[in-house]
Amino acid sequence: MNQLPAEVLAEFKQGNFVVKRSAAKFNQVDPDQSQEWLNATGKRGGGIVGITKTPTALSRWALSYNLRSHIAAETRVMYNVHTEESLIHKECHRSRKKQDNDHENALFCLLNQANVFSAQQSTTLQNIATKDIATPEIASHNGQTQLNAFVKERLMPGNDEKDTPKMKFRDPIRKNKASTFATLYKVRR
Numbered sequence: 001m002n003q004l005p006a007e008v009l010a011e012f013k014q015g016n017f018v019v020k021r022s023a024a025k026f027n028q029v030d031p032d033q034s035q036e037w038l039n040a041t042g043k044r045g046g047g048i049v050g051i052t053k054t055p056t057a058l059s060r061w062a063l064s065y066n067l068r069s070h071i072a073a074e075t076r077v078m079y080n081v082h083t084e085e086s087l088i089h090k091e092c093h094r095s096r097k098k099q100d101n102d103h104e105n106a107l108f109c110l111l112n113q114a115n116v117f118s119a120q121q122s123t124t125l126q127n128i129a130t131k132d133i134a135t136p137e138i139a140s141h142n143g144q145t146q147l148n149a150f151v152k153e154r155l156m157p158g159n160d161e162k163d164t165p166k167m168k169f170r171d172p173i174r175k176n177k178a179s180t181f182a183t184l185y186k187v188r189r
Contacts, residue, residue: 026089038065127181138179146176 004012011017019034021027029037042061051057075081090096111117114128125134150173157163 026091130181132181132184134181135184138181138183
């Protein structure tokens with residue numbers, strides 16, 4: 001970026017490296033995605049579907065696309081026809097912003113109650129919703145032992161003469177019967 005011309009660098013810093021389809025908000029995409037827009041437009045009714053086997057017809061459609069798009073836009077302006085560009089995205093409304101802020105505050109309060117942001121972190125595993133504390137059996141079970149077994153069985157060479165792993169990489173993985181918070185309240189018969 002340090003080798004770009006000054007005016008290009010200034011435009012990049014202002015965020016002018018995306019493509020906007022309209023003046024509406026929340027519709028800026030990268031240039032690759034805008035090419036996909038064009039491809040999707042071509043596949044709609046009156047587009048390139050059905051003419052792709054004729055190179056001259058396809059060329060006519062592709063070369064005239066910009067002009068046809070410009071004529072359509074000018075026609076909409078001339079007859080004062082507004083499209084979806086005049087719509088405001090639902091996340092821009094004041095009520096939606098208030099709702100999002102309320103949800104964020106509620107989540108913050110819940111996490112504060114669970115002492116998630118506390119400098120004194122508990123060494124025991126605790127369920128945030130129920131405040132249950134895990135038993136040593138639940139707390140000690142982690143995925144590291146299963147990962148080690150997976151690597152040893154499927155990736156490390158075995159003791160045979162071919163030096164192949166004991167199991168194939170894509171063989172099914174045995175079901176894990178790890179203890180969870182739900183097992184705290186299971187009644188054993």
